[in-house]
Amino acid sequence: MESKRNERLSRLRVAVCAACKRLPSAGLVVGHAGNVSGIDRAAGRVVIKPSGIDYDLLQPEDLVEVDLATGAVVDGDLRPSVDLPHHLFLYRNLPEIGGVVHTHSTYATAFAIQERAIPVCCTGIADVFGGEIPCAPYADNVADHIGRAILATISVAPAVLLAKHGVFCWGSSVAKAIYHAEQVEQAARTVHLAMQLGPVQSLSQTQVAMWNDRFQHRYGQVRNEPTVGSAAMNLPTMASVEE
Template sequence: MLEALKARVYKMNLMLPKNNLVTMTSGNVSGRDEATGYVVIKPSGVLYEEMQPEDMVVVDLNGHIVEGKLKPSVDTATHLYIYRNRRDVNGIVHTHSPYATSFAALGRPIPVCLTAIADEFGGPIPVGPYAPIGGEEIGRAVVAAIGNSPAILMKNHGVFTIGRTPEAAVKAAVMVEDVAKTVHLAMLKGQPEELPVTEVAKLHDRYMNAYGQVTR
């Protein structure tokens, strides 16, 4: 079932340790199949280097296992709440990447002081409130606080990113950590100046509509 999506979600999960966004078994990537509504997600507590595509778990939007021999991620309820409430989202990533999570530990958003932040995120990367792990609470907080951004920092916890595909969500997760590191280093030297709102809007529009190759 959903073999192509399993392969994609498996590949995107492997991108997390490759980009130093997770350690050991932490973090996860999921993807939603638009046709069935089923979600493919990483199994709980399995080392990335030991996973195979067939280890990915298929669940419905209510959390029932449709296919899979292993238990799904402990963050499954969070992912499913987001999918049920954001029909535009078909990929979700959760990490504890260190530079971005340092902002989450402080409960501080990442200011839009780089063109890369304006490009990818369209504004400051927001921070959501602390929410307990294991149920839908984090999902509710993400949906309530993320706005139009593809990423959010959850206070005292970590990073969640969303996208129209699992690949887009992983890209956002990689970008969050990259810009968080740069902003952290800048703050060691002083207080970086934020870009004007009009410039942020112009940069984001250009990135979303003119950057890259046009597909027909």
């Protein structure tokens, strides 16, 4: 029993470490910005990036393991990401999620600086997000202010922009959370370009629902894992972590 739990947690460390390394390689962060975490709900543990660490040097054993209920560090010599309280807040309030990613990716943060949602104005955004990517009002970094701002803003999309700050995304696994972070930036870049050409109009709710339903339920293969993200990165999914 104990060995299965330890095995799960070490696989989670591998997944979170690989996802961390994906942030700079996908162009979603510069320097030490951003962070990734994953959760093992059966163990009640969150594994998160250490604060201010070089992504190049990061190893699974460097990650910090935290107790979900208390927020106490239970394994790791390094200080956890400064954004740990927001990750914990999301895990405590969104029981279905398995991974959280925070970035300052360029185009998405440009929308956040303008305090503007990314509209659902093309089929790719409808597919992945099922609606606009909303923007939460500015929140300072004290206590659970950022977590509360995100929670109050969530609609259907597994992502929220944070005014004057960046992006928080999540998913049922670490791999899906990273996939959503990549897709947010792709959406922001595309919509930004479209806006240079003239005003953009959102798709109707009916059209958004049709595209999203097909993508979420009939696109790809039976497990419908994202074909970019977990497969391309060969990351373990939360399902395999839970096996």
